[in-house]
Amino acid sequence: MTCRIVIGGFLHETNTFAPSRADWAAFNRGETFPAFVRGQAMVERLSAGNIPIGGFMRAARERGWTLIPSCWAGATPSAHVTRDAFERLAGVICDDVRDAQGADTLDAVYLDLHGAAVAEHHDDAEGELLSRIRALVGPRVAIVASLDLHANVTPRMLDAADALVAYRTYPHVDMADTGQRAARLLERRLARGEREAMHALRVPFLLPLNVQTTMAEPAAAIYRALEALDATHDVVLSFAMGFPAADIAACGPVVWAHGEAAETAVRQLHARIVEPRSQWRLDVLAPRPAVARALAIAAGAMRPVVIADTQDNPGAGADSNTTGMLHALIAEGAGRRFPQQVALGLLWDPAAATAAHAAGVGATLSLSLGAAVPTFTGARSDAPLRGDFRVHALSDGHVALKGPMAMEPSVELGPTACLEIDGVLVVVASAKTQMLDRELFRCVGVDPERMKILVNKSSVHFRADFAPIAEAILVAKAAGPMAADPADLPWRKLPADIARRP
Template identity: 80%
Template sequence: MSPRILIGGFQHETNTFAPSRADWAAFNRGETFPAFVRGTAMVERLRHGNIAIAGFMAGARERGWSLVPSCWAGATPSAHVTRDAFERIAGVITGDVGAALAQGLDAVYLDLHGAAVAEQLDDAEGELLARVRALVGPDRPIVASLDMHANVTQRMLDMADALVAYRTYPHIDMADTGRRAAVLLQRRLARGGREPLQVVRLPFLLPLNVQTTMTEPAASVFRELAALDTAHGVVMSFATGFPAADVAECGPVLWAHGDAAQAAVQRLHARIDQPRSQWRLEVLEPRAAVATALDIAAGAGRPVVIADTQDNPGAGADSNTTGMLHALLAEEAGRRFPGQVALGMMFDPAAAAAAHAAGAGAQISLALGAAVPTFTGRPSDPPVSGRCTVRALGDGHVLLKGPMAMTPTVELGPCACLELDGVLIAVAASKPQMLDRELFRHVGIQPERMKLLVNKSSVHFRADFAPIAEAILIAKAAGPMAADPADLPWRKLPADMARRP
């Protein structure tokens, strides 16, 4: 008789310094995540996406396993998950586990993020795994996949039989990670007990921007990780950590499952740990970033891309700060290259609604963006006021085509392209990370034809924009997501954890 495996998912990356929380409505919107879904509808909606649970389901089908679907819940990164939202999601999953046990259950697989913090819990995934473990007992396997930015806690390691994390950033291997989770579960079922586990916690935080596997040093670190997997017969993970969660176990963790786990981990740990200077980050102030980009763009045939990293909605910001827009206007970027400078996506439902009410071609006076609280204790830059031309409108139904698309379509609500002093501004009633060129195209901006693009993203944009970019710069405009973890007002981080490499 084939094993019966309960499957479910809970995804939230929590920036405890961010201004907005993830309530139950946020999980039902989903935005760039699939919205909350339960039961067989979950299987149908998620089975073909680039998402870990889809990869696990494919691996399960290949092995002839029977799947018992629970629920999937994901919300855009933000501040804490509300108590109500966490208890609703955990209640569905544990309730389904209890019901499945009555029918016969052999194992549990969960698609988790690993950096969720609830209002009442610093370690939301550890708590969820513990509740599931209390139901299934010590002998039934629990396996989970994690985001590469997981802050892996000891409780998570203790409660799960095996954990495995993404190996790419931008995360283009999410489905592949689900398949690796299926391999780990198969190994666990065949062995009849847990494989040896070796774990090392790194004593320093890594800025998000240096974690990208498209550049060094992360590129070669993860190549060596894959080689060590093969050479030692282990399944290894390096969770680089989410460095904006004020919890005691924030930070990078390296681990491996398998008989030769210790040797593999020791080898990779040495590569990661020294020299620590390899992980240091170079960023530019907003006007310096724009000035540098304009100089490069003058002689380039492809766009220069600037990452507005501290307003990245994929890391807890609200995608509505104006520091980079102020810089573009101050440096007269739109006058130098009229209609060839674009910024997006700016979360401004009021501006999007006003544009739709006025219609394409209209001129409207607006105050764009918002001054929001930041980790410095001071607000971000003030809104940008001016008379804008409505260049294009969009209904927010966007078919994504880039490597980062977890599901084929996203629903953003009303969208528009506004032009102010030659700068094109893509505004939306929702806050997607600018990780796919189709988000610009949806409002008539052709990214390949631009001289300068400002993307509200830290790293994920590289998957779709690096192939067209002449150069990529990182800007540090005021916002809720710190480019440098040392800038954050930590309270719970241990004194021996270095805030930067």
């Protein structure tokens, strides 16, 4: 089947309660995501990676489709996308769609989207972008998009696109597979000549991020059921569990499907999700109890205990610079109990990393590490940790990634240091990246497998690479910008019929 397709991408997960916004520079830094790229350079850079647009491009080549690259950009999760950044990105994509239409017959548009972006001037950023493209191309041209599992899917998104499909894993190890599923949906749409039937239902409660992992129940069983229903009904189902920190009317989980039996399949999966609600119970610990439990487990374990510092997860809008878990480690004497076998990372503090590089390995520095940042409660997080830190190791921050969450072969952290205080090792970086790959510890001489306790600034993505080596995984609720429990947030726009917790 010969067809011409404009392809592009816009990815941002917006925590409207977070302290920092995503401006144009954020989409050009290349921290969590590859930096802004346009045209043929996008094809060359992204076609081989574990990323939806990479999977789509590989599937398109197999089908002989002609791809017309626009641009692709993603920014580290944060507060709102600025008006300037959104309009620049939307403008490039819409201009390229318009040009492609004028050059020849355009058959389709594929977009690699997140689905939970909120701009300063549009609560439904993806719905706005898809609607602008639909207005340009009319009803004949197919529009298909892939979405993150945490998408807050809106009626406007479902109406503007011919088909949407979401990841089925968290940690997200099926990103490229999702791009390939988008290609299959596009193939079905082109063969049919019109949209397939679609049905969607909202889940009437928010799901905390930490219970969304598909490496544990109930999510694991629900996605197995989703795949079985796909096969039984010849549909393509998606269950986007939502990003529960976006104060918009459409925040929350949604189930939808494309295909003749879409309504039947959606109703069956929806029923499995909503009952019993108790299956989604959140289990979190305060900082010092989390460390105390980790110490008790570690005493008789041969493998590390991993603690998720979930409320400072830079993959969910935090800045990865709070110190609540670090204070707890010191207060509980973790480093004295297990000297140089307790590590925390990544802590974003460019000034501390620069000072460590200037001093050199072996030097002792008097530092104020981390920051007290505004949180969703209106209060600030724990005070910086002041003390004398020994420079344990240094790195230029160029890290080759080896874990299953890697979008690209490497990441740039900038000047990076391992600082030691009271026997605790702290990996301090100059860029914000969540701790989702063991190499991010290893780059400064911290061997994760040899540690007794690891504190990871992440919510769930770390599980992909750390669960295989962990004796136990605990979730800690230290003060930070990303609420572990959505019910803690000061909602204004969430509809009254959507419960803030299961």
